[in-house]
Amino acid sequence: EDQVTQSPEALRLQEGESSSLNCSYTVSGLRGLFWYRQDPGKGPEFLFTLYSAGEEKEKERLKATLTKKESFLHITAPKPEDSATYLCAVQALETSYDKVIFGPGTSLSVIP
Amino acid sequence: ETGVTQTPRHLVMGMTNKKSLKCEQHLGHNAMYWYKQSAKKPLELMFVYSLEERVENNSVPSRFSPECPNSSHLFLHLHTLQPEDSALYLCASSQDMSVTYYGYTFGSGTRLTVV
Numbered sequence: 001e002d003q004v005t006q007s008p009e010a011l012r013l014q015e016g017e018s019s020s021l022n023c024s025y026t027v028s029g030l031r032g033l034f035w036y037r038q039d040p041g042k043g044p045e046f047l048f049t050l051y052s053a054g055e056e057k058e059k060e061r062l063k064a065t066l067t068k069k070e071s072f073l074h075i076t077a078p079k080p081e082d083s084a085t086y087l088c089a090v091q092a093l094e095t096s097y098d099k100v101i102f103g104p105g106t107s108l109s110v111i112p
Numbered sequence: 113e114t115g116v117t118q119t120p121r122h123l124v125m126g127m128t129n130k131k132s133l134k135c136e137q138h139l140g141h142n143a144m145y146w147y148k149q150s151a152k153k154p155l156e157l158m159f160v161y162s163l164e165e166r167v168e169n170n171s172v173p174s175r176f177s178p179e180c181p182n183s184s185h186l187f188l189h190l191h192t193l194q195p196e197d198s199a200l201y202l203c204a205s206s207q208d209m210s211v212t213y214y215g216y217t218f219g220s221g222t223r224l225t226v227v
Contacts, residue, residue, distance in 0.1 A: 004154070032212035043116070043202050043218025044155075051212070087155070091212060099168065100216075102155040 002027045002092050004103035012109045013078055021073040021086055021106045029093030033071050034100065035064050036087040044087055078110045115139065118203050118219035126227055127193060133222045135186040135203030142208045144186045145216065146178060149200040161186060162208070193226045200224070 003026045013019055025033065032051055036044035048057040050066040057064050061082060063074040073086055089102040116137045125131050137144065146158040160168040161180040169178075175197075177189040186203055200223050204216035 034212075034215055036215070042220050043204070044216070046215030046217070049212050049215060089155075099157060099160075104152065104154045 002090065002101050004088055004090055004101050006086075006088055006103040006106050008106060009104070010107045010109070012111060013075075015079060015110055015112050016077045018074070018076045018078070020075070021108070023071040023073070023088030023103055024069060025071070025088075025090045025103075026069075027090050027092045027101075031091040031093045033066055034089040034091075035062075035071070035073055036089065038085045038087055038105070075108070078108075080110045080112050083108055083110045116203055116205055116217050116219035118201075118222050120222060121220065122223045122225075124225045124227060125190070125193065127195070129193075130189070130191040132190065133188040133201055133203075133224075135188075135219055137184055137186075137203075137205040137217070139205060139207075139217060141205035141217070142183055143206045144180060144183070145204040145206075146186065146188055147202040147204060147218075149202055149221070151199075155202070159188075190224075193224075195226050198224055198226045 005024045007022045032049045034049050035047040037047055038044040048064045053068045055066050061076050065072050085105045085107045087105045089100045091100045119134045143162045145160050148156045148158055157170045158172045159178040164180045175192050179187040200221045202221045203219045206216050207214055
């Protein structure tokens with residue numbers, strides 16, 4: 001069964017304290033792995049798509065990496081405005097339509 | 113107005129009421145989706161529409177009834193809901209079924225409370 005887990009469930013960082021969020025997935029064949037950011041009271045906002053092991057993508061202070069079983073979202077020198085819930089999702093190759101499976105998310109708080 | 117717009121933002125309804133959620137996108141996308149987001153649980157896919165045709169009904173109870181009259185509008189009709197249906201209902205769109213390249217564009221959601 002296709003599955004996505006994320007850790008930690010919640011993370012508090014001091015401003016400038018770099019860290020990583022983890023996304024572990026089980027899927028028979030990976031079409032794509034996605035990262036989204038969700039602010040309170042809003043819908044998720046698309047950040048990245050990763051397609052194959054070894055791939056990396058960057059956006060401002062965020063860097064996403066992918067292996068065959070997990071993805072990491074590295075946050076370098078975070079700022080309070082990076083506080084949000086970060087969602088990971090995967091799409092399997094064998095799906096006949098656009099089914100995307102989401103993880104439960106990591107709630108990030110960056111303290112000034 | 114651009115992006116994906118959902119109305120209402122908040123809805124409180126009794127278990128015997130009938131209400132509808134509305135979603136509108138001005139992005140020229142061909143696929144639209146309903147997701148349910150409950151506290152501490154992952155987003156759950158409910159319905160998928162591609163070019164106004166329903167592609168997927170992900171084992172959703174019949175008290176939820178979707179409607180897609182055209183590629184810009186999506187509705188979710190609600191009737192005789194249960195308290196456990198209280199959640200954030202998110203509408204999303206994508207350019208086509210190839211969501212991988214650009215991801216979904218989500219609306220801000222409708223916070224539904226069933227009393």
